[in-house]
Amino acid sequence: MSSHEKNHSEGSPESLLARIEAGDEGGYRDLYLHYYNRLMRYGCSVEPDRDLVHDVIQELFVWLLENGDQLRKVRNLDVYLFRCVKRNVASAARRERRHRLKAQDFQVEGEERSPESRLIGEESRQGRIAWLMQQLGQLPDHQREVLFLRYFENFSYEDIAEIFSVSSQVVRNTVFRAMKNLRRNTSRLESICILGVTAWLALLGG
């Protein structure tokens, strides 16, 4: 289930589905407006090539328009569309890679952390967030993807499990493992943070 944090402009998924089922072609347009940014964001968390993801989303809607009855049996629109994008992006990226020279093999996996950025990370909350973002960039792809679904989209473990076609226990474990990876690198910072907060509380109390 999706959170209500995002400002959903054109009505809820349920009402969109109802309009489409009633044969309202404009429903697809609103569906596109409603989902494009979210699907784009998700697609890019799987494959950073924006053009490729854009193409996948467009083709998905072409396919939906051509196969009008597809959405009829859909139980959870969010999960359904995310699942489609995940699958199609993965296969499109595979195709793409087959055509490209293996240039990306020579790219460095994630950037080395510089001592400066570490220092900044220890300075302030905003810096700590920036530092966490850098850590996110270094996680294995699927761990980052799961964190996106869980903490950006705020999907439940069960929904993520459906998107990935695995059991929800596997998703749970992946989230914990990803968090462990983030923490392993932050443990030092964390202790400093706790210290800071304690000091702050002591001040308040005194």
Place this chain on the structure above:
Amino acid sequence: MDRDRYTDISVEDLAADAYFRDWVFRPTETHDAFWSAFQEESPDKAALVAEARDLVLAVRQYFEGETLDAGTLNLQYEDVKKRVRRRREVLATARVGRRRLFYLTAAAAAALLILYVGNLVFGWLPGYPTVYETSFGERRVIELPDASVVNLNAGSRLVLGKNWRRGDREVWLEGEAYFSVEKKPATRAKFTVHTRGLDIEVLGTQFNVNTKRAFTRVLLEEGKVRLLTREEKPEQRKELIMVPGELADYSPGTGRIDRRQIQKSEAYTSWKNGYLIYEKATIEEVIDDIRSTYGQEVRVADSVLLKRTIRGALPTDDLDEFLHMVETLFKVKAVRSGDHLIILDKPDDHPAQE
């Protein structure tokens, strides 16, 4: 909000909690009061809140990216509709109803499936090797599934073994080809070129193979290859390892391998760049090349001509230009007679009589 709900909550769950996230993104006074009180319960809880909050914000900022406005998206949606229209037109011009197309596809798929399963079980088909062929005057650069690159010269044929996918990198060659073989250091998987009577085993290298003459000529530019002859009697079989810059000629008739070191390999490999290099070449050698590159039969009218030699670079993809240069360099005249060309002498003192 009931504070007990959060008594033993983990960072992972707190960061996904709707009420908590509401506070992080859109704090109100009620929120603030609740979460401040929660944090004051113990330093542990304060740290928990701090971590969950940083996580949520970091994830948000990391993935936020660019958000397109409704106007842009409306325009984009027109592209979707255009794609749908285009596809409908394509389908309409094909004049096959979708239903019929569906049945046709289904029938074809079923037939293929039956063939495939039948083949697996009964071995109906003999296997389906991949074949690359070039006609005369044509050259091709082929990238093999393992990322090795093969330049295939004119009038040649390269067949890939059918177990390629399983890692047996085997090819059969008739004609001439230049191989740039990708190394497989992890598996040390071999790459083998089979020609008439001779196998060339490779471990990551660049070399030229030419079977267009009566003998098979292998030129090694880089790396290491092993030659194995396939004579009928085991005791006659030979095996040798070539070193870079070496040229080996194998004659299937005698089973002999002649090898020598050469200074410049360019003359043997320049064909892949679209020209042939001649260095004191006789007209006979050039005619050999016309035959193998262009598939054109040539005869020489006067045996006196056979003694002349030339140097120069002649194109592999333009017979007229090639002949023109032969005429100029050898001081001869090429005349067409049926499907043959005949080379005539052209005395020096009567230049350019067309």
